[in-house]
């Protein structure tokens with residue numbers, strides 16, 4: 001499907017990735033953002049996009065947003081905390097929003113859905129992890145909600161008239177990122193330039209991808225893959241350790257702090273300490289990231305030092 005002259009509903013479009021997606025698509029499409037403001041910022045939503053404030057667990061909000069005129073729904077709205085103190089709420093809300101979106105799309109005949117899933121569906125799997133790796137055994141409620149939502153989407157794709165593109169993201173970074181390791185290090189080092197406390201042993205090692213490359217890859221996959229249910233990993237080919245992220249952030253800030261590590265080999269319960277996704281499936285379709293994981297971290301560190 002070519003993404004031009006389309007009426008697109010972006011759930012969670014005031015958030016980090018959603019707001020960048022809107023910036024990318026708004027010139028050539030008609031966009032409606034739906035967001036309850038639980039995270040993200042209203043001011044990040046492009047002026048040329050329509051905005052509907054509301055909680056998508058409410059079917060009436062979903063009905064207002066998705067109509068027979070909608071061509072495509074990009075569904076990003078979710079609680080994304082891996083260490084949430086409200087796991088039941090996270091599980092029920094995330095799953096319910098996806099159920100509401102799918103039911104409403106079916107009701108009014110909207111047939112194209114993009115969904116943002118996560119590497120957390122794989123749990124602690126061998127690396128690089130391909131899309132067809134099994135068994136899928138998440139180790140956090142967040143990962144479990146993503147797997148449950150993917151299962152629902154697969155059901156509608158195979159038994160109803162839905163075409164879906166599911167993206168399992170590595171760690172996406174860039175401007176507007178909040179509550180994650182790079183902005184946390186920037187803020188901690190602003191408070192104390194001499195020392196930095198690092199959760200875990202610093203050797204946790206994951207793949208980071210810049211949001212601009214993530215959006216390039218999503219658009220490419222939607223425009224080039226046309227199975228009923230398309231599942232793609234999105235990430236870079238390399239990884240960056242937490243200590244290396246600290247080195248990069250400190251270097252970009254012109255600092256040389258002492259590191260203090262707390263805890264064991266993972267940052268928090270449910271954290272997958274080592275993650276790298278196979279991106280061969282998308283590469284086979286013709287798309288490769290230009291950046292390494294370290295490049296993505298450095299670019300984002302620069303952008304966030306400027307922004308925060």
Ligand SMILES: NC(=O)c1ccc[n+]([C@@H]2O[C@H](COP(=O)([O-])OP(=O)(O)OC[C@H]3O[C@@H](n4cnc5c(N)ncnc54)[C@H](O)[C@@H]3O)[C@@H](O)[C@H]2O)c1
Pocket residue numbers: 011012013014015016017018034035036037038039040041054055056057075076077078079080093097116117118119168169170171172173
């Ligand atoms: N950032 C990453 O590295 C990453 C990695 C894997 C997957 N993802 C997924 O990508 C999507 C976007 O992530 P993000 O980093 O931009 O997160 P984000 O929190 O910045 O954006 C999510 C948006 O959804 C909105 N939202 C949440 N619950 C809602 C509700 N009930 N009704 C309406 N709006 C609601 C929030 O207000 C927020 O603006 C999420 O689904 C997330 O799970 C992100």
